[in-house]
Amino acid sequence: MPATPNTTGLPTLLLNAPTLLIRPKAISTNLAALRAHVHAYAGSAAPRLWAVLKADAYGHGLVPTLSAVGLADGVAVGSLAELYDCRAAGWTKPILLLGLEQDVLPLADPSIGQVHFVLHDEAQIHTLAQLPPHLDLHIWLRHAGQLNFSGLKGQAYAQAYQQLQVLLKRKIIAGLGHLQHYAYAEDPVRLQNERAAILELQKALPGPLCTENSSALLASPQFAAHTQWVRSGVALYGINPLPGPSPIDLQAAMTLRAPLIAIQTLAPNEHLGYQASYTSPHRRRVGIVHCGYGFGYPRQIGSGCPCAVDGKASVILGRVSMDTLCVDLHHLPHARVGSQVSLWGEHGIHIEDVAACAGTIAAQLCTGLTARVQRHYLP
Amino acid sequence: MPATPNTTGLPTLLLNAPTLLIRPKAISTNLAALRAHVHAYAGSAAPRLWAVLKADAYGHGLVPTLSAVGLADGVAVGSLAELYDCRAAGWTKPILLLGLEQDVLPLADPSIGQVHFVLHDEAQIHTLAQLPPHLDLHIWLRHAGQLNFSGLKGQAYAQAYQQLQVLLKRKIIAGLGHLQHYAYAEDPVRLQNERAAILELQKALPGPLCTENSSALLASPQFAAHTQWVRSGVALYGINPLPGPSPIDLQAAMTLRAPLIAIQTLAPNEHLGYQASYTSPHRRRVGIVHCGYGFGYPRQIGSGCPCAVDGKASVILGRVSMDTLCVDLHHLPHARVGSQVSLWGEHGIHIEDVAACAGTIAAQLCTGLTARVQRHYLP
Missing domain, CATH: 3.20.20.10 (Alanine racemase)
Structure with a gap:
C-alpha cells in the first residue's frame, strides 16, 4: 500500500510519529x-x-x-x-x-x-x-x-x-x-x-x-x-484565553499532527477500545492514530473531540490510550495508512476547543506534551 | 529563614524544583x-x-x-x-x-x-x-x-x-x-x-x-x-491496574516530589487561586508548591487530592496552575519554605489514587510528565 503523498515539505520520517510543528x-x-x-x-x-x-x-x-x-x-x-x-x-x-x-x-x-x-x-x-x-x-x-x-x-x-x-x-x-x-x-x-x-x-x-x-x-x-x-x-x-472571541487575530504557533497507522472496519454494534469505550451503531470505518496520552494528548478526551484527517474535519472515537487514539473515517473513504491527522493547530482544529473536551485550558495542552513528541520548526 | 534539613541524601539543588526519584x-x-x-x-x-x-x-x-x-x-x-x-x-x-x-x-x-x-x-x-x-x-x-x-x-x-x-x-x-x-x-x-x-x-x-x-x-x-x-x-x-487490591506486593518505582516555595495565610472566606477555586471557611495556612500542570501534574485534580508534606498527610487545595499548586498546612505548623511535598510514590500517596482524582489511570500520570521535571535515579 503506497503512503499518502507527502505535501508538507517535511521529511517523511518525521511524519511516521507524533510531531509538533512550531511556527x-x-x-x-x-x-x-x-x-x-x-x-x-x-x-x-x-x-x-x-x-x-x-x-x-x-x-x-x-x-x-x-x-x-x-x-x-x-x-x-x-x-x-x-x-x-x-x-x-x-x-x-x-x-x-x-x-x-x-x-x-x-x-x-x-x-x-x-x-x-x-x-x-x-x-x-x-x-x-x-x-x-x-x-x-x-x-x-x-x-x-x-x-x-x-x-x-x-x-x-x-x-x-x-x-x-x-x-x-x-x-x-x-x-x-x-x-x-x-x-x-x-x-x-x-x-x-x-x-x-x-x-x-x-x-x-x-x-x-x-x-x-x-x-x-x-x-x-x-x-x-x-x-x-x-x-x-x-x-x-496564538491562544485566546477569553471565554468569547479575541478582539485581535491570533495565529496558532503550534500544530500537533500524527499519522494513521491502521484502519479498522467495525461491524454494527461492534466495540472499540479498552472497556468498549465506543460502540458503533452502524458498520463504520475507523482510523488508528499513532498518538495518545503517553505523548501528552489527554486521556480525559472522549468521543466527539474535533480533529482533521488530511485536512478534513473528523472526530475522536472512544478512549485515548497510551500510544494510539481512534478517529472516525466513515465519511472519508480516501483516508489510508499514512494519512496525517491534525490534533490541533491547523485545519480549523483549535487548541482551545480540544482543551475544553479535556475539561481544561489550552495552556495545559501546549505545556503538557512529553519529550516523546518530535519537535520541528517551520521557517 | 533556614531551609528544612535535607535528609534525603540527594543534592539540595535538585530539591528546589519538581523532581522525579526513580528506583x-x-x-x-x-x-x-x-x-x-x-x-x-x-x-x-x-x-x-x-x-x-x-x-x-x-x-x-x-x-x-x-x-x-x-x-x-x-x-x-x-x-x-x-x-x-x-x-x-x-x-x-x-x-x-x-x-x-x-x-x-x-x-x-x-x-x-x-x-x-x-x-x-x-x-x-x-x-x-x-x-x-x-x-x-x-x-x-x-x-x-x-x-x-x-x-x-x-x-x-x-x-x-x-x-x-x-x-x-x-x-x-x-x-x-x-x-x-x-x-x-x-x-x-x-x-x-x-x-x-x-x-x-x-x-x-x-x-x-x-x-x-x-x-x-x-x-x-x-x-x-x-x-x-x-x-x-x-x-x-509498582502500579496496580486492578480495581481491587493486588494479590502481590508491588513497590512504587517512581516518586514525584516538589518543594514548598511560599506559605500564605488565608483569612476566613478569603479565596485562593484563579477564579477563586478554593475558599477557606476559617483562617488557614496554605503552602505553595513548585509543581503544576506544566510539569505533568494534571490540572483536572481539585481540592482534596492526597499528598504529603515532609512525610505528613495533607491534601491539594484549589486549582492546579502551570507552575504551582497549593496544599493544606492548617495541621502542619512545622512546614516551611523548603519543605518537601510528595505528590505520589511515597509516604502512602499512591499514584493510583492521585490518578483517580484526575479522572484517569496511573499510566497517564507516569508517562505524562514533561521534560521540565528533573529525573534522579536512586541506588
Missing part, C-alpha cells in the same frame, strides 16, 4: 498584533512588554522561539536555568525572573545583565541586603492580591516596600515596583476591582506597576496606560 | 514477584515474559531501567528508536517491537539481533516476503479481538496466517504466533470470553500465544500456562 513567525505576528492593540488604546503612555517564555516558552521551546520575540522589551522566565539559556542564546535586553526560585544570591553575578526579580518573601530581602551595590537588579514586589499563590499583603507588604526603599537608596537595587497576578482576568467586573485595589496600593506606596496579562490586555487594554510593564504569555502563542 | 530496584523486585506469582500457578508450563518498556519505560527512562529487567526473557518497545537504544545499552536478549511502526524493511538488518515484530496489516506481509531468509525475525500476528485498535480478524486473519506460514517455510521468518491485547483485562467474565476466543482461534491456526498483560497476570495467572509469552508493563513499575 516562530506566528509568535512574532501575534506579538506585533498585541502591541498594536495596546498602543491603539494606551497611546503614548503604552507600557513596555514582557514576552513570557516560562515553561519552555509554553512548550514551544525557549531558545528556538527567542528570536521571534525580538520586538518585546524583555522576556519573562520561570527559572535561573531559563535565564541563563536566554543570555547564552544572545538575549541582551532585560529578563524578568518570575518568583519560583527562592534564592536571590545568584543575582549578585553582574554577568547576568539587567534582571528583574519578582520578590515574594521577607527572607529574600535580608539576603538582598548583603549583595554589593550597583547591580542592574530591579525588584518587583509581588502583591498576593486575590490570587494568594505567593507574595505579601497588608502591613507585611508595606513593611517590605519600606525595607526595599532603603536598598534602593543604598543602590543595591536599581528599581522597585508592584507586581500582581490577577485571579479574575477573564471576569470584567472582578478584574475592575482587582485593578482598583492595586491603584489604591500604588497611591500609598509609589512605584511602577506590572499587572496586565494576555486576558486583561485583550479584553480591556485601556488600563495598560496606568502601568509601566505588561506581560503576555498565551496570546503570543 | 530501578523496585522494578526488579516487582518483576521477581510477578514471575513467582505466575510460576506458582502455571508451574513448569510458565511462559516467557516480556518486560514492557515502551513510552520510555512508562516515563521511568528506558536505558536507566534496562538493567532492572535483566531477569525478563525479552523487552517490548514501541519504536525502532527504542529498540536501537536497548541494543546500544547492551541488551542482547529478544526484543518485541510493538506494532506502532509501519515499516518492516529495517528488520532486514541482522545486527538488530532477535526481533519479534507485531504485524497488523496485510501490506506488511508483502514487504516481508522480499526480505532475505535466515533472519532471526519472529512474527506475532496481531488479532484485533475486542479491542479493535489494529490487527486483523476473521477471514483476513486466517489468510494472513497462511501467507506467513509460507514465509516461515521459506525461512524468511523464524517464528509465527498469535498476539492479542485484551479489551477487558479488568473484568473477569469478559476476560474469560476473550481468552476462550483466542484459544478457539489457536485450535484452527496452530501457533504460540502472547496475550496476557499485568491485569490478567495478577488477577488470574492460571491462564498463563496456556501461553508461550506474557507481557507486563504497569505492574513492573
Whole structure:
C-alpha cells in the first residue's frame, strides 16, 4: 500500500510519529498584533512588554522561539536555568525572573545583565541586603492580591516596600515596583476591582506597576496606560484565553499532527477500545492514530473531540490510550495508512476547543506534551 | 529563614524544583514477584515474559531501567528508536517491537539481533516476503479481538496466517504466533470470553500465544500456562491496574516530589487561586508548591487530592496552575519554605489514587510528565 503523498515539505520520517510543528513567525505576528492593540488604546503612555517564555516558552521551546520575540522589551522566565539559556542564546535586553526560585544570591553575578526579580518573601530581602551595590537588579514586589499563590499583603507588604526603599537608596537595587497576578482576568467586573485595589496600593506606596496579562490586555487594554510593564504569555502563542472571541487575530504557533497507522472496519454494534469505550451503531470505518496520552494528548478526551484527517474535519472515537487514539473515517473513504491527522493547530482544529473536551485550558495542552513528541520548526 | 534539613541524601539543588526519584530496584523486585506469582500457578508450563518498556519505560527512562529487567526473557518497545537504544545499552536478549511502526524493511538488518515484530496489516506481509531468509525475525500476528485498535480478524486473519506460514517455510521468518491485547483485562467474565476466543482461534491456526498483560497476570495467572509469552508493563513499575487490591506486593518505582516555595495565610472566606477555586471557611495556612500542570501534574485534580508534606498527610487545595499548586498546612505548623511535598510514590500517596482524582489511570500520570521535571535515579 503506497503512503499518502507527502505535501508538507517535511521529511517523511518525521511524519511516521507524533510531531509538533512550531511556527516562530506566528509568535512574532501575534506579538506585533498585541502591541498594536495596546498602543491603539494606551497611546503614548503604552507600557513596555514582557514576552513570557516560562515553561519552555509554553512548550514551544525557549531558545528556538527567542528570536521571534525580538520586538518585546524583555522576556519573562520561570527559572535561573531559563535565564541563563536566554543570555547564552544572545538575549541582551532585560529578563524578568518570575518568583519560583527562592534564592536571590545568584543575582549578585553582574554577568547576568539587567534582571528583574519578582520578590515574594521577607527572607529574600535580608539576603538582598548583603549583595554589593550597583547591580542592574530591579525588584518587583509581588502583591498576593486575590490570587494568594505567593507574595505579601497588608502591613507585611508595606513593611517590605519600606525595607526595599532603603536598598534602593543604598543602590543595591536599581528599581522597585508592584507586581500582581490577577485571579479574575477573564471576569470584567472582578478584574475592575482587582485593578482598583492595586491603584489604591500604588497611591500609598509609589512605584511602577506590572499587572496586565494576555486576558486583561485583550479584553480591556485601556488600563495598560496606568502601568509601566505588561506581560503576555498565551496570546503570543496564538491562544485566546477569553471565554468569547479575541478582539485581535491570533495565529496558532503550534500544530500537533500524527499519522494513521491502521484502519479498522467495525461491524454494527461492534466495540472499540479498552472497556468498549465506543460502540458503533452502524458498520463504520475507523482510523488508528499513532498518538495518545503517553505523548501528552489527554486521556480525559472522549468521543466527539474535533480533529482533521488530511485536512478534513473528523472526530475522536472512544478512549485515548497510551500510544494510539481512534478517529472516525466513515465519511472519508480516501483516508489510508499514512494519512496525517491534525490534533490541533491547523485545519480549523483549535487548541482551545480540544482543551475544553479535556475539561481544561489550552495552556495545559501546549505545556503538557512529553519529550516523546518530535519537535520541528517551520521557517 | 533556614531551609528544612535535607535528609534525603540527594543534592539540595535538585530539591528546589519538581523532581522525579526513580528506583530501578523496585522494578526488579516487582518483576521477581510477578514471575513467582505466575510460576506458582502455571508451574513448569510458565511462559516467557516480556518486560514492557515502551513510552520510555512508562516515563521511568528506558536505558536507566534496562538493567532492572535483566531477569525478563525479552523487552517490548514501541519504536525502532527504542529498540536501537536497548541494543546500544547492551541488551542482547529478544526484543518485541510493538506494532506502532509501519515499516518492516529495517528488520532486514541482522545486527538488530532477535526481533519479534507485531504485524497488523496485510501490506506488511508483502514487504516481508522480499526480505532475505535466515533472519532471526519472529512474527506475532496481531488479532484485533475486542479491542479493535489494529490487527486483523476473521477471514483476513486466517489468510494472513497462511501467507506467513509460507514465509516461515521459506525461512524468511523464524517464528509465527498469535498476539492479542485484551479489551477487558479488568473484568473477569469478559476476560474469560476473550481468552476462550483466542484459544478457539489457536485450535484452527496452530501457533504460540502472547496475550496476557499485568491485569490478567495478577488477577488470574492460571491462564498463563496456556501461553508461550506474557507481557507486563504497569505492574513492573509498582502500579496496580486492578480495581481491587493486588494479590502481590508491588513497590512504587517512581516518586514525584516538589518543594514548598511560599506559605500564605488565608483569612476566613478569603479565596485562593484563579477564579477563586478554593475558599477557606476559617483562617488557614496554605503552602505553595513548585509543581503544576506544566510539569505533568494534571490540572483536572481539585481540592482534596492526597499528598504529603515532609512525610505528613495533607491534601491539594484549589486549582492546579502551570507552575504551582497549593496544599493544606492548617495541621502542619512545622512546614516551611523548603519543605518537601510528595505528590505520589511515597509516604502512602499512591499514584493510583492521585490518578483517580484526575479522572484517569496511573499510566497517564507516569508517562505524562514533561521534560521540565528533573529525573534522579536512586541506588
